[in-house]
Amino acid sequence: MPTFEQLKEVMRENGIVGAGGAGFPSYAKLDQSVDTIILNCAECEPLLRLHRQLLETKALEILRALDVIAKTIGVKNVYIALKKAYKDAIRAVEAELDSFENIKLATLDEVYPAGDEVILIYEVTGRVVNPGALPLSVGVNVFNVETIYNVYKALNGEAVTEKYVTVTGEVKNPQTFIVPVGTKLSKLVEMAGGKTVNDAEYIMGGPMMGPLGSVEDYVTKTSNAIIVLPSDHYVVMKKKANSNIGIKRAMASCSQCHYCTDLCPRHMLGHPIQPHMFMRVVSNHDTRDVQPYMDAMFCSSCGLCEMYSCHQGLSPKSLIADFKATMRKNGVGVPRGIEAKPVVANREMKRVPIERLTSRMGLEPYDVSAPISDVKIKPDxxxxxxxxxxxxxxxxxxxxxxxxxxxxxxxxxxxxxxxxxxxxxxxxxxxxxxxxxxxxxx
Ligand code: SF4
Ligand code: SF4
CATH class of the missing domain: 2.40.50 (OB fold (Dihydrolipoamide Acetyltransferase, E2P))
Structure with missing residues (x-):
């Protein structure tokens, strides 16, 4: 078993970063003060399947790496968090569990955003991470499935040189490819049979949180999906919305119905974010009370309020994201030291089923399997x-x-x-x- 410092060194030398999201260097996440590790296989965004596919095919390798990490940092509670519906992945994990005494399965409901670290930690352990705090503050390390597979490879002397990327949506053959880091994204679309619409847009990542991007870019260690959609698709139109117009639309039609706040996953965990209040003050250019603005800093950008909750088709998440970016540019960070309020009553009943979300976003026709391809992409x-x-x-x-x-x-x-x-x-x-x-x- 490596020592704590040796494990950190192996992860750093082999270039391991969170294989989704922002790419935080994984060695810097390891902490001997935690008592729990969660492998995040919630994969809650519609159309994404990569993590469960990886667990289905590489369960033993992933569990071995997780076991090494847990033993090296002295953690006895290790959870593989999987949605109940991921039956093949559950079967693959269960077939290996007997060899790992500290690793358990934690099954999750089919809701969005179960993969948000803060939500995941609550669902698995019942602990609430305070607004703006890190999972470490409640003694938990959360890791992405592909990251841990990369740790397995690093422990066997292999650096991060490949990436799993799903190509789905308006392509002939939706598939997941294993490609060398640095491959041009257009090559992947070509390998998936090419786009099936003339006027296509490309979402880099999940449809909820992934930005629009260009296939002239290149695969990085954090690329996980390319979703090809027609340029007039609901999701694309939402992502292209202009904030100045968004504020005018909010001024004209925000009914202050409160649904965006009622269904906000972070608000339901007692975090101060209240998107309806933000919409009220921002659309009226009201600065008499700055609290709704400061509370908006705790938005996780999950996108539920604008893709699902708002019956007026308004865009709280995008307006909040613009506001947060401006604050960051001016050196204002997320407020610290705020305590979460009690979790709201009936939270369980207010969670949004993934099926309904997929349907509301007009993504049902694209909700198909995108199996891992045997074809090895060899870029020039x-x-x-x-x-x-x-x-x-x-x-x-x-x-x-x-x-x-x-x-x-x-x-x-x-x-x-x-x-x-x-x-x-x-x-x-x-x-x-x-x-x-x-x-x-x-
Ligand atoms: S759900 Fe829409 S209309 Fe209702 S308060 Fe929120 S932004 Fe306004
Ligand atoms: S994007 Fe909307 S629903 Fe999600 S955390 Fe932010 S305010 Fe809440």
Whole structure:
């Protein structure tokens, strides 16, 4: 068993970051003060299936890595959090559980956003993370499924050079590919049979939280899905909405019905966020009471209020996100030291079923399986970004003309800075080096 410091070193050297979301370096998350680890396989956004597929095929490897982490940091409560409906993944995990005395299954209801760390921790342990606080504050480490699979590979000497990416929506053959980091996204759409609509838009990640993006970009360690949709689809139109118009629409038609707040997952856990109050003050340019603005800083951007709750089709989440970005730009962070109020009564009954959410968003026609493909994508070249993680970007340590091989470090982060190294994902020759990326030709 590695020591705590050895495990951190293995994770850092092999470039392991959270394989979804912002890409927080995983070694920096490890903490010996926690008493619980949760493997997050809630995968609550409509159309996403990657994590359960990975558990179905790599359960033993993932449980082994989780066991090493738990034993190294001295944790006895380890939960694999899976939705009740993920029957194949549950079967795969149950088949291996006997060999791991501290690992248990925690089954979750089919609701959104069960995968939000704060919600997940409450559903699994009953503990409420205070507004703006980290899971560590309640003694919990939460890890993504693919991240832990990457830990398994790192413990066996392999750095992060590949990524699982699901391509679904308006493509001929929705599939999940294992691709070298740095592959052009358009290559993946092509491998999925190409788009089936002329005027397509691409969502990078889940339909609730993923932004619109371009397939001219490249796979990073945090890419997990490309959802192809017609440009006039409800979800695309929502994501394209203009905030100035959004405020005018709120001024004209927010009825203050309170539904957005009643169904807000963070509000239901006792966090102060009240989107209806934010809509009231922001649409009236009312600054007499700043509390609704400060409370809005606790929004998780789950998107439920604008994709599901608001019967007027308004956009609380987007307006709040703009407001938070402005606050950040001006150096104002999330308020600290706030205590959560008691969890609201009847919370269980107010949670939003994933099926209803999928239907409300017009995504039912795309709710199909996207199996892991056997086809290995071999790009002619890759563009490896130097910043694929939270923290300091890596600095290139290769030059044009160098021959590199898979797994070789091509960008380093100083030992005393937050971040992880980046590695060559194909064998080849370096053809371009900038502060932002390096290009390797196969
Ligand atoms: S649900 Fe819509 S209409 Fe109702 S308070 Fe919220 S933003 Fe206003
Ligand atoms: S996006 Fe809306 S529903 Fe989600 S946390 Fe923010 S205010 Fe609440």
């Amino acid at each position: 070249s890759v563009r490896i970004m130097m910043s694929q993680h939270v923290g300091v970007p890596a600095t290139p340590v290769v030059k044009v003309g160098d021959k590199v091989c898979v797994g070789q470090v091509v960008g380093r982060v100083p030992d005393d800075k937050l971040g992880t190294h980046v590695h060559a994902s194909i064998n080849g020759t370096v053809t371009d080096v900038t502060d932002r990326y390096i290009i390797i030709k196969a």
